[in-house]
Each structure stands twice: as C-alpha cells, then as structure tokens.
Amino acid sequence: MPDLTTPRAGAAGADLMVLVLGGTSEGFDLARALTREPAARVVSSLAGRTANPRLPIGEVRIGGFGGADGLAAYLRSTGVGMVIDATHPFAATMGGNAEEGCRQAGVPLLRLERPAWRPIAGDNWTEVDDWDEAANAVGKLSQRVLLAVGRRELAAFAALDHVWFLVRSVDPPNPVPAFRQAELLLARGPFALDDERRLLAGHRIDTILCRNSGGSAADAKLVAARELGIRVVIRRRPPRPAGLPRVSSVSEAILWVRSMCGR
Ligand code: NAP
Secondary structure (H helix, E strand, C coil): CCCCCCCCCCCCCCCEEEEEECCCHHHHHHHHHHHCCCCEEEEEEECCCCCCCCCCCCEEEECCCCHHHHHHHHHHHHCCCEEEECCCCCCHHHHHHHHHHHHHHCCCEEEECCCCCCCCCCCCEEEECCHHHHHHHHHHHCCEEEEECCCCCCHHHCCCCCCEEEEEECCCCCCCCCCCCEEEEECCCCCCHHHHHHHHHHCCCCEEEEECCCCCCCCHHHHHHHHHCCEEEEECCCCCCCCCCEECCHHHHHHHHHHHCCC
16 A cells, blocks of 8 residues: 655755635635745646636646546656645545555645535525436426526526526536527636626525535625525535545645645
8 A cells, every 4th residue: 555644755956846626706815825935946737628717826837637547657757745736625536546646656635625515594405416416306386586506507507498597607508508598607616796686686596506615705695595585405525535535725735745845
C-alpha cells in the first residue's frame, strides 16, 4: 500500500509541487494562497469546458487527464507531491478519478468542498437525488418554474407540457430541448437579493428548481424563495469517495499543506 500520509518528495532542493483540481472560486482562491507559501509550487488544473475561463494565479494546465490512470501517469511524470481536489460539488467523476489516481501514484489527496446549503425555518424544500425525481416532483405541483440547473441538464423537464419554465443559464443551451412553454434568461450570478425578489415575483414563479451547489454565503434565490413562500426542488450532491481528509475552507487547506510538510 502506498503511504498517503506523507507528500511524495520531489528532486533534492526542488519546491514541493501541489496540484489543485479547480474550476471553482475556491480553487482560484487556493491557488493564490498557495503561491504565498514558501517552498511550494502550485499548478492548477482546469477541465477546459468554458471558452474564457478565469485563470488562477500560478501555473495552469487545461484539459482532462484521461481518467484515473491518466491522472496517475501525470502525477508520476511531473513529480506532484500532493493533490487538492477543489472541484465543484457536482463534479463527481473527477472526484472519483482523483481518489483512484492518487491511490495508484501514492500521492496524498485532500478534498476542499464548500458547505452545502441547509433548509431553515420557513423554507419549503423538496430534496431529490436526480433530475427524473425532480421532474416528477415539479410535474405534480408546479406551474411556473425557475429552472436554474445548468444548460446540459434541461432535457428531463422538456416533457412537462403543462409547466411554464424560466430557464436561467450562463451560456445558451445547445441543443435547446423542445419545451412547450419556456423563456430563456441568459445571466451570470451571483445575483442580488433584490433582483431575485423582483424576478420571482415578476414572473409569478411558484417553484425554483436548482442544485445544492452550496457556499459560505446564503444563496439569494433561496432567501427570496423563503420570503415569498416559493417551493424549492433542490438536488442533493452526488456522493464522493469516503475516508478522504476533507476541509471546507481555503485556510484549512493551507493548514493541511503545512502539516503535511511538517510545519
Ligand atoms: P466531472 O463530470 O466530474 O468530470 C468529467 C471529466 O472532466 C473528468 O473525468 C476529467 O476528464 C475532466 N475534468 C473535470 N475536472 C477537471 C479538472 N479540474 N482538471 C482536469 N480535468 C478535469 O466534471 P464536470 O461536472 O464536467 O465539471 C468540469 C469542471 O467544471 C470541474 O473542474 C468543475 O470544478 C467545474 N465546474 C463544474 C460545475 C458543475 O456544475 N458540474 C460547476 C462549476 C464548475 P478525464 O477523465 O479525461 O481526466
């Protein structure tokens, strides 16, 4: 069994190479924080899904590794000493590959994941595990829905002919599923609470359909839904590999890096 509690040593005198699996704001912030750490060299990895990604400070590589085996080969050939998986909570394939690839290469792995949102008094949430369950929940009770789920995840809702959808997306869906009643709203968050209140009331939305992306701050659309008595159908996060060290903030991730280096 490889020892996953000590970083793999680089060449004598070389800085410790830390690979950040990113594509998130916390991956971005972590890369910046790591550049201030002595004797560390940070490389951020992005999937390459967006045309103009916000590039983190430091070295950046873009594109998939070719599964867990490809990641293990990359780790061995580049001499990465530790990996921090800061990918989005819904990027579960990369999470599984990170665990398997690091295990194969004998490289320690930390998961950095923003806290999930939790319902509080006044919320009317239906939590679901997949989009079919969500479509079923919406189909029974909803008439006017804000669909805020990502442009590649719309298909499950297109058959709900009796529901009117406000489809909010950063980029235009391609292809656009054949909705009977829908309007497309191209917009990039974060959204202000006042704007969310106006949007929901103005379109007479009765249900918000979204994912539990989470974050340290409350999400404005969920706060507005609570105030206005709007139902929320929210998808739970997919499971991640169990048993990995896990933190929820950049500062905790930095402490982990230091502790792994004996500082
Ligand atoms: P995913 O389904 O977990 O991963 C699919 C494949 O994309 C992986 O097998 C891997 O390809 C490649 N990949 C993913 N993240 C990568 C990274 N940071 N560096 C290099 N390759 C990566 O991921 P996804 O949901 O498509 O998300 C892709 C990226 O967008 C992630 O980095 C994530 O942090 C970011 N993001 C995702 C969401 C979301 O809602 N899913 C939202 C915001 C940002 P190989 O198998 O070839 O290595």
